[in-house]
Amino acid sequence: MHINSLSSEQIALQDAARKLAQGEFKAKAARWDAEGIYPDENHHRLAELGYLAMAMPEEYGGNGASLVDIYLVVEEIAKVDFNTALIVHDQNVSPRIIATCGTEELKQQFLPRFAKGEIECAISWTEPQAGSDATAVTTRLRPEGDGYILNGGKIFTTFGDRADYLLVYARFCDSKGARGIGTVLVKRESPGVQVHILEQKMGARGCNECEIHFDDVFVPADHVVTQGVAENSSGFVKPLSVYNATRVGMGVLALGIAEGAFDEARDYMKTRRQFGKSLSEMQGLQWMMADMRIQIEAARALCYNALLMIDQGKPDPTLSSIAKLQATEMAQKVTHDALQMFGGYGYFGSLPLERMVRDVRMLTITGGTTQIHKNAIAGAIFRD
Ligand SMILES: Cc1cc2nc3c(=O)[nH]c(=O)nc-3n(C[C@H](O)[C@H](O)[C@H](O)COP(=O)(O)OP(=O)(O)OC[C@H]3O[C@@H](n4cnc5c(N)ncnc54)[C@H](O)[C@@H]3O)c2cc1C
Incomplete structure (x- = not known):
């Protein structure tokens, strides 16, 4: 491709x-x-x-x-x-x-x-009561000496168990919504940081998501990435320009899994024989593969177009939402259809299809759920 x-x-x-x-x-x-x-x-x-x-x-x-x-x-x-x-x-x-x-x-x-690879960082934004409603963050910073004291709790922080620093979304003042939210770097090994790995995960099992508690954690003033202010939402909005690309990145991750599943199915279909012929000679299955290919190519064009626009300094958040949604939803269907080509063998973990179906599932949830991106796309239709 x-x-x-x-x-x-x-x-x-x-x-x-x-x-x-x-x-x-x-x-x-x-x-x-x-x-x-x-x-x-x-x-x-x-x-x-x-x-x-x-x-x-x-x-x-x-x-x-x-x-x-x-x-x-x-x-x-x-x-x-x-x-x-x-x-x-x-x-x-x-x-x-x-x-x-x-x-x-x-x-x-x-x-x-x-x-140099000396340090790693994880994004710690989602809270138990601030998921899709991302501006409902209650984790709080209060000024103290030459820095801030951080209190609150986060959930689902990927790599939270191994990152040296956490990029934490927190409120700098008493405010509602996006105003007052900013971002700080918190050293994971600071006194008062507690990290618990979330167990029984469906896919992506080589990486951990974590629940994190901050109990009177000192954050030096020079670790502020974006300052939250009561007057406006600049501390919250600035990093969103980067998330715009990250969302499309979720789409590309999904695209890659879908392509991998497609390749596995294509190769298997050439070798597996039933009714005296190979699966690749059966028109019903050929059409399923054609449908997969069409969906993959469409998602691929959307994702790289959205990324190219960001690279060219012309970001289009609606296009990014469309690309993320289309690619991640496409990959749910394509991985399932690819597994179908293997019949009973696909259902077992000895083949990669079973893992691919589980791995891809998180991508319609994280980076903004499908429903939240649909809200954004619909909002743009009626705003423009
Ligand atoms: C594997 C994984 C990794 C993650 N990694 C990170 C990470 O590194 N850092 C981080 O900060 N977070 C991370 N997250 C959290 C992720 O961003 C949230 O799970 C996601 O934003 C959804 O929030 P929620 O789980 O609270 O669901 P909720 O917001 O409670 O949503 C529940 C359901 O309701 C729907 N819904 C909610 N509001 C609306 C609405 N207005 N209209 C229509 N439907 C709606 C949602 O689409 C969803 O289907 C991760 C999550 C997962 C699963």
């Missing part, structure tokens, strides 16, 4: 990521899921190859890559190993927020360390 407008450098990047994914990551992918362990060795390999520093500007030691570049890599890895693809995706988000919103001092302090 091709995107016509890719440069020769981007094609080379895509080829290199494909070789790495197919040659090194594919064979081990089942293990992270089955044993519920973090793909540490893949993480080191990704860091060594510079894939975890792609998002950072070159002056801070990063690669200054475009979003299209980053997600070409994510897509190739997601085809075979969702847990490892999630590492590339997530480790490129927080540094971009700091690079986009932080002061020069903050960038100097943190970005080179992210670029």
Whole structure:
């Protein structure tokens, strides 16, 4: 599958990521899921190859890559190993927020360390009572000395158990809605931070989501990424420009899984014979594959178009919502249909289809649910 407008450098990047994914990551992918362990060795390999520093500007030691570049890599890895693809995706988000919103001092302090792979960061936004209603955040900062005291609780923080820093959404003052919310970097090992891993997870079992409590945690003033102010919602809105891309990134993760499932189904259909012929010769199944291909190509065009617009400085949040929704919903259907090609064998964990169906499920929930994106799309229709 091709995107016509890719440069020769981007094609080379895509080829290199494909070789790495197919040659090194594919064979081990089942293990992270089955044993519920973090793909540490893949993480080191990704860091060594510079894939975890792609998002950072070159002056801070990063690669200054475009979003299209980053997600070409994510897509190739997601085809075979969702847990490892999630590492590339997530480790490129927080540094971009700091690079986009932080002061020069903050960038100097943190970005080179992210670029070298010395530190990792997780996004801690969702709270038990602030899920889709993301501005209902009650985690609170109160000024004290040369910083703030943080109190509150978060849920579903991916990589919260291993990240050195948490990018926490919190309220800087008594305010309602988005006003007064800002973001701070909190060292996970600070006194007063408690992290509990959430058990019995459906998919992406190589990575953990966590419940986190902040009990009188000191946050130095120079760890503020965006200041929350009572007068407006700037501290909340600024990082959203980065999330705009992250949402499309969820779509690309889903796209990668769908493509991986499609490839598995196509290969199997050529070998499996029933009624004296191969499955690939049966028109009903050929049409299912054609439908999958159509859906994949449509989602792919949407995602890369949305990313390209952001790269070109013309972000379209509605297009990003459409791309995220379309790709993540498409991938639910495509992974299920691909599993169907394997009959009873697909239902068992000895084949990757069973894992792919579980892994992809989170993507219509996180990064804004399908329903919340539909609200945004509908809102834009009647606002414009
Ligand atoms: C695997 C996973 C990883 C995650 N990682 C992170 C992370 O790293 N950091 C982080 O901060 N959060 C993370 N999240 C949290 C995620 O962003 C939230 O789960 C999501 O925003 C939905 O919030 P909720 O779970 O509270 O559901 P709710 O908001 O309670 O929604 C429940 C249902 O109601 C629907 N709904 C809600 N409001 C409306 C409405 N107005 N109109 C129509 N339907 C509506 C929703 O679509 C959903 O179907 C993660 C979640 C998962 C599952």
